[in-house]
Amino acid sequence: MAVLIDRRSKVLIQGITGSNGAFHARQCLEYGTKIVAGVTPGKGGESFDPQNGKPKPVPIFDTVEEAKRKTGANVSAIFVPAAFAMDAMVEAIDAEMDVVVCITEGIPAYDMVRVKRYLDGKKTRLIGPNCPGLITPGECKVGIMPGYIHKKGGVGIVSRSGTLTYEAVWQLTQRGIGQSTCIGIGGDPIIGTGFVDALDLFNNDRQTKAVVMIGEIGGTQEEEAAEFIRRHVKKPVVAFIAGQTAPPGRRMGHAGAIISQGTGTAASKMEALKRAKVEVVKSPASIGEAMAKKLRRGRARG
Amino acid sequence: MNVHEYQAKDLLKAFQVPVPRGVLARTPEEARQAALQLGTWPVVIKAQVHAGGRGKAGGIRLASSEAEVANLAPKMIGMTLVTPQTGAQGKKVRMLYIEEGLPIAKEYYLSLVLDRSRNRIVAMASTEGGMEIEEVARKTPEKIVKVAIDPAIGALPSHGRRAGQALGLNGEALSRFVGLLSALYRAYVGLDASLLEINPLVRTKDDRWYALDAKVNLDDNALFRHKNYLDLRDAAEEDPMEVEAAKHDLSYIHLDGNIGCMVNGAGLAMSTMDIIKLHGGEPANFLDVGGGAGVEKVAAAFKILVADRNVKAILVNIFGGILRCDTLAQGIVTAAREVWGKGEKIEMPLPLVVRLEGTNVDQGRKTLADSGLPIIVAADLGDGAKKAVAAAKGVR
Numbered sequence: 001m002a003v004l005i006d007r008r009s010k011v012l013i014q015g016i017t018g019s020n021g022a023f024h025a026r027q028c029l030e031y032g033t034k035i036v037a038g039v040t041p042g043k044g045g046e047s048f049d050p051q052n053g054k055p056k057p058v059p060i061f062d063t064v065e066e067a068k069r070k071t072g073a074n075v076s077a078i079f080v081p082a083a084f085a086m087d088a089m090v091e092a093i094d095a096e097m098d099v100v101v102c103i104t105e106g107i108p109a110y111d112m113v114r115v116k117r118y119l120d121g122k123k124t125r126l127i128g129p130n131c132p133g134l135i136t137p138g139e140c141k142v143g144i145m146p147g148y149i150h151k152k153g154g155v156g157i158v159s160r161s162g163t164l165t166y167e168a169v170w171q172l173t174q175r176g177i178g179q180s181t182c183i184g185i186g187g188d189p190i191i192g193t194g195f196v197d198a199l200d201l202f203n204n205d206r207q208t209k210a211v212v213m214i215g216e217i218g219g220t221q222e223e224e225a226a227e228f229i230r231r232h233v234k235k236p237v238v239a240f241i242a243g244q245t246a247p248p249g250r251r252m253g254h255a256g257a258i259i260s261q262g263t264g265t266a267a268s269k270m271e272a273l274k275r276a277k278v279e280v281v282k283s284p285a286s287i288g289e290a291m292a293k294k295l296r297r298g299r300a301r302g
Numbered sequence: 303m304n305v306h307e308y309q310a311k312d313l314l315k316a317f318q319v320p321v322p323r324g325v326l327a328r329t330p331e332e333a334r335q336a337a338l339q340l341g342t343w344p345v346v347i348k349a350q351v352h353a354g355g356r357g358k359a360g361g362i363r364l365a366s367s368e369a370e371v372a373n374l375a376p377k378m379i380g381m382t383l384v385t386p387q388t389g390a391q392g393k394k395v396r397m398l399y400i401e402e403g404l405p406i407a408k409e410y411y412l413s414l415v416l417d418r419s420r421n422r423i424v425a426m427a428s429t430e431g432g433m434e435i436e437e438v439a440r441k442t443p444e445k446i447v448k449v450a451i452d453p454a455i456g457a458l459p460s461h462g463r464r465a466g467q468a469l470g471l472n473g474e475a476l477s478r479f480v481g482l483l484s485a486l487y488r489a490y491v492g493l494d495a496s497l498l499e500i501n502p503l504v505r506t507k508d509d510r511w512y513a514l515d516a517k518v519n520l521d522d523n524a525l526f527r528h529k530n531y532l533d534l535r536d537a538a539e540e541d542p543m544e545v546e547a548a549k550h551d552l553s554y555i556h557l558d559g560n561i562g563c564m565v566n567g568a569g570l571a572m573s574t575m576d577i578i579k580l581h582g583g584e585p586a587n588f589l590d591v592g593g594g595a596g597v598e599k600v601a602a603a604f605k606i607l608v609a610d611r612n613v614k615a616i617l618v619n620i621f622g623g624i625l626r627c628d629t630l631a632q633g634i635v636t637a638a639r640e641v642w643g644k645g646e647k648i649e650m651p652l653p654l655v656v657r658l659e660g661t662n663v664d665q666g667r668k669t670l671a672d673s674g675l676p677i678i679v680a681a682d683l684g685d686g687a688k689k690a691v692a693a694a695k696g697v698r
Contacts, residue, residue, distance in 0.1 A: 020594075082523065082526065083526055083527070106523045107523060108494055108521055108523045108524035108527070109416060109494075109496060109521050109523065109524075110453075110491060110494055110521070110524070113416065113421055113423070113453045114453055116421045117421060117452070117453050117454050132623070144593070144623060144624055145623060146622065146623050146660055146661045149660065159569070160569065161567060161568065161569020161570065162567045162569065162570075162593070162623065163565075163566050163567030163569065163570040163621040163623060164567060164569035164570040164572075164573055165569070166621045166623055166659075166660060167570060167573075167621050167659075167683060170621070170659060170660075187568060187569070189416060189418045190416070190418060190421060214569065216568075216569055216572060217572070218418075219418040219419065220418070220419050221418075221419065224419060240573070242569045242570075242572040242573040242576065243572040243573075243575075243576070244576045244579070245572075245575045245576050245578075245579045245585065246572055246575070246588070247555075247557065249387075250555050250588075251522075252555065252568055252571070252572050252588055253553040253567075253568025253569075253571060253572070253588065253590040254568040254569070255521075255522070255523060256418070257568060257569075257572065260497075261415075261435065261436050261439075262436050262439075282576075282580060283576070283577055283580050283684065284570075284573035284574075284576065284577055284683060285577060285682065285683040285684035285687070286684075
């Protein structure tokens, strides 16, 4: 089953003619993602050539609404520059896309405050921004992650980071452990889908047998996730929190990764997760091994 | 992005937030002139540095006469101010802000900050002005008033009345507080601030409000629509290596350790620091070269690491995604040759541990192997950390 995207997903790319959008549209097509449309205002009627001759060119539209109406797209990936990202997200929400994945980094926090408020009561699920996107291995990739490191299987991954997620995925794949869906929720202070929502999806997904959760300093999302896990999640969870050695008051690369006014420390998050019976690993090199052990124990218990 | 107090007050004044009259001075003579220009006594002489806690450290002084200003100003310009927020090395004072003294009736605290989990802008207020809000939260949390403002509706008078009443205000003081909170909210949104903190906020004896101090943090992501903010940046207040890194669009934070790190991705960069520490080492920096880095950017990053005199070993940890391993490898080889000579055999003064994985990893490894550089190759993240810690301790 997996979550959010699968082989039936019809994907459109907002910003398909930009350098990032074009590059990753090609990568996703190569992985097997059904990209049915591109949207670039002013370039409607043109088409996007994947260059290797196959698959066939992707039609470009001026608006998301038109692209959806003419192609049946239900998932959108946004690659537009930060200054235009709020508009792109709202356009996709208004077009009632099922899932919108915003890859764009560097969006002003207040723009995201407005978008997040606008999402209230809408049918769209927003992933990101400032995230690597989504992948359901072997079926559909809507993001910028290297596809080949993944393997189809039963571990759901949810993470605020990009490359650290690849690291975790690689550790799993090398041990023969596959993934159901990997959700990069993004490194900004305000994001569309948080840990709790992602955990809820995995908890209700039959393919997902266990979850890897990768958090980092800043905010209180991980603490809220711990509470949710304690109350609702029956599947085993392995967690890692990045930034155990980060100095307070400094923004560690991600806009959201900052310990401010004493809140958002790694120690607080790790403690909360441990209390929720989550296996919290101290070393980012131990994520794969910890999950392998959990799964072995689970099987032994039958 | 941080700004000085005088800049913060200028920004707030444009949104009708009341601030005391003040003049900036860069020399003792300018300070004296500034005091005379204000025309009332006493005046307050305030050291302008990017750090709080100035008062206790001697960075804020009262002067009641021209002679006192002439006496104090030369001592304050050039002094090194050490506060809990500056670190032990302190910050050198290069500018003073001369401000009118006010007849203060009571000090309060007021700030606006984003509540990330509720997606609301929250006004926090307290009668405990002048104290750090973290301390108030720890000792007397009941004295903090919080009013959450829905971004869909903005700040309304009722928000101000609710907060003001909880602070025990009434009459003219309350109605003026309502106006102040609205102005402050407009400033928060209009400036694209990530924090506005007025501590202390003062009520004068005639029930007027003034932002006696002001801390404004601006959202770096919003700089593209506030081009004037670049003029507010004071590079002298920042770490020189961080300033250099920023020129190359590198996300770099200077730390105290001796293992220089180059990583792609913020999360992986943070966890590389963590794993170094777990193996008994100390990271010298946080450095995310970013996803779209080319050879030149990688080379610039490498040079910054090498320029840090504390660095005893370098750990490069790359999980290639958008940043391809061959690009990374080429950047390292280019930089090493530029820094350490172009000969056939390069003697590297620093051990260099490299862990590569991901897109085009084979080409990347080949580039490094063919370069002739004595690079220590790591099999994985854990191995890389172990080898870097050992190398920094001089163990080969």
